[in-house]
Amino acid sequence: MKDNNTNKKKVLITGTAGFIGFHLANRLIARGDEVVGLDVINDYYDINVKYDRLAYAGIEKEDIAYGQVSQSVKHPNYRFIQLGLEDRQGLERLFTEEQFDTVVNLAAQAGVRYSLENPYAYVDSNIVGFINILEQCRHTQVGHLAFASSSSVYGLNEKMPLSTHDNVDHPVSLYAASKKSNELMAHAYSHLFGLPATGLRFFTVYGPWGRPDMALFLFTEAILKDEPIKVFNYGEMVRDFTYIDDIVEGVVRVIDHPPQGNAGWDASQPDPASSPAPYKVYNIGNQNPVQLMDFIRAIEQELGKEAQKDMLPLQPGDVPATTADVSDLAGDLGYQPATSVAYGIRKFLEWYRAYYEPPSIPPKGGGGKAAMESGELPKFK
Numbered sequence: 126m127k128d129n130n131t132n133k134k135k136v137l138i139t140g141t142a143g144f145i146g147f148h149l150a151n152r153l154i155a156r157g158d159e160v161v162g163l164d165v166i167n168d169y170y171d172i173n174v175k176y177d178r179l180a181y182a183g184i185e186k187e188d189i190a191y192g193q194v195s196q197s198v199k200h201p202n203y204r205f206i207q208l209g210l211e212d213r214q215g216l217e218r219l220f221t222e223e224q225f226d227t228v229v230n231l232a233a234q235a236g237v238r239y240s241l242e243n244p245y246a247y248v249d250s251n252i253v254g255f256i257n258i259l260e261q262c263r264h265t266q267v268g269h270l271a272f273a274s275s276s277s278v279y280g281l282n283e284k285m286p287l288s289t290h291d292n293v294d295h296p297v298s299l300y301a302a303s304k305k306s307n308e309l310m311a312h313a314y315s316h317l318f319g320l321p322a323t324g325l326r327f328f329t330v331y332g333p334w335g336r337p338d339m340a341l342f343l344f345t346e347a348i349l350k351d352e353p354i355k356v357f358n359y360g361e362m363v364r365d366f367t368y369i370d371d372i373v374e375g376v377v378r379v380i381d382h383p384p385q386g387n388a389g390w391d392a393s394q395p396d397p398a399s400s401p402a403p404y405k406v407y408n409i410g411n412q413n414p415v416q417l418m419d420f421i422r423a424i425e426q427e428l429g430k431e432a433q434k435d436m437l438p439l440q441p442g443d444v445p446a447t448t449a450d451v452s453d454l455a456g457d458l459g460y461q462p463a464t465s466v467a468y469g470i471r472k473f474l475e476w477y478r479a480y481y482e483p484p485s486i487p488p489k490g491g492g493g494k495a496a497m498e499s500g501e502l503p504k505f506k
Contacts, residue, residue, distance in 0.1 A: 132157075136380070137225045139163045139258070140232035141182075141205065142175035144336050145273070145327070148373050149229065151182055154203045161194070161223060164232060165209040169239070170337045177480075178334055179205060194219075210254025220261035227380050230258050230272040233303075236338060237277060237442040240300040251303035259314045269321045269383035271376065274308055276328040276365070276410065276447045277301035285414075286450035289326065289398035289406045298442035308406060315404035321383035322403070325376060328410030328449045332369030332469055333476030341470065344424050344432065345477055353433040354421070360436060362417035363446035365410040368469040371462030375409040378458040398453060410449025411462045423470050 136153055140146035141162030153160050162184070166175050176186045183199025189207050192215050197203040208215045210232055234240075234250040255272070262270045279287045281295040296302040311322040331341045347354045384405035390396060398406045425431050439445065455461045 133159065134226040134380075135159045135161075135223065136227045136229065137161050137163060137219075137223070138229045138231060139210065140230075140273075142166050142179050143231060143235075144178075144334060145330060145369065145372060145376075146229075146231040147178040147182070147334055148332075148369050149231070149376055150203065152373050152377060154182065154200050157202065159202045160204075161219075161225070162203065162205040163208050163219070164205075166207055169235065174334075174337060209250075210257055211249050213257050216257050216261050217264075220265045220267075224265060226268050228258065228262055228267050228270045229376065229380060230255065230270065233273060235300070235336070237298045237300050238440055239338075240298050240303075241441060244299050247299050247303045251300075252306055255307050255310060259310060259320070262320055263314060263318045267320070269323070269380060270311065271323045271325060271380045272307055272311060273304075274324040274326045274406065275301065275304045276326050276408070276449065277444070278305045278308070278326060279447070280444065283446070285446065286412065286448040287408065288450040289408055289453060290396055292397065297444065300442070312400060312402065312404045315384075315400065315402035319403060321385075322405075323379050323384055324406040325379060326406065326408045326410075326449075327372060328365040328367045328408065328447055330367050330369055330372050332473055335369070335473060340420075341424070341473055342477075344421060345428070345474065348424065348428055348430055348432045351433070353435040355437055356417065356421070356434045357437050357443060358417075358439040358445055360416075360418045360421075360434075361445060362443075363414045363448065364417065364420070365412065365414050365447050365449045366420065366466050366469065367409065367411045367449075367462055368464035368472075371411065371464050372409055375407070375454060375458075375460060375462065378454075378460050379407060382458060405453075405457075407454050407457075408449040408451050409454065409462065410447070410451055411464070412449050412451050413463075413466075414446065414448040415466050420466060420470075423467055424474075427470055427474050 136158050138146050138150050141150045142164035150160055150162050183197030184205040188195040191207045194204050194206045234246045240247050278293045278301050280297045280301055308324045314320045315322045335342050344354045384403045386401050386403045387399040390401045451461050
């Protein structure tokens with residue numbers, strides 16, 4: 126295995142045109158790591174947002190060619206490649222040439238409800254793609270693989286707060302099942318080949334540059350357009366909304382501390398969160414559950430406008446409540462997310478207004494490029 130404890134790392138981040146991957150890449154670039162970003166740039170949601178995220182970090186759209194590494198025009202320590210995780214030969218070439226110290230796999234087909242309509246997209250990206258990542262990490266002796274899982278793996282489990290030490294064998298969507306599969310696959314590779322691997326169960330991530338298919342984005346857009354918002358389970362939902370900066374801080378701490386294996390692991394009472402192999406699973410959530418109606422009221426307050434509400438039943442694949450137990454994250458890495466929803470919503474709306482320009486209703490196809498060129502986008506910390 127490579128030495129993963131040096132100050133500067135060579136890191137592959139998959140999904141860097143996506144929400145979390147974009148923010149993580151900027152964080153690691155800023156601290157001086159050599160970062161290679163990867164994304165297939167699919168059209169699951171508006172690709173203009175994805176290209177604008179890349180452009181923010183100096184990857185120009187016209188310089189992107191499938192399978193070719195392009196250099197950021199802003200950061201000498203950042204490069205990007207458009208590549209699908211299903212492209213086994215392309216991944217093998219990339220890993221062989223680059224010899225990464227750390228891999229953070231955030232690329233995946235996202236979305237619970239979409240998995241009911243397009244199940245094969247999840248198998249291709251989240252299962253086939255992930256085995257390709259594991260194989261390349263194994264054969265090029267990557268020092269640490271951190272990978273995105275999801276709070277959705279808890280499925281029918283209603284024991285709150287949701288703990289990584291509890292059983293998660295009852296997913297209620299294919300998306301959740303694919304993420305649980307990733308955890309099992311990673312553990313097998315940790316056990317068989319000594320690959321240090323950490324699964325990251327994210328809880329309802331939101332903030333600037335967020336995904337257009339997520340609730341905060343959809344609610345904001347609808348309210349500004351005087352259109353009704355869809356409120357599922359008749360508003361009786363609880364979510365552990367977690368601000369993007371808190372997520373990134375948690376990921377950075379995780380990747381800087383590869384798992385060593387739990388010497389006290391008891392095979393007669395197996396702990397799902399750890400292993401005698403170098404494998405670990407963490408929740409990254411705010412541990413401060415918020416009622417959906419309170420979340421909506423906070424958006425209304427910031428916008429100074431009341432939402433029209435279309436009250437609907439619980440959607441297939443959804444769960445009524447999530448709350449993260451982050452005691453392992455706090456105990457092992459000294460970190461617990463703490464950003465308030467009020468602050469997080471305010472920062473998102475500042476970004477939203479700057480990105481889409483006046484009028485605040487986003488034009489079809491996106492409107493962020495001019496705002497970016499004018500320098501009006503909020504800066505990162």
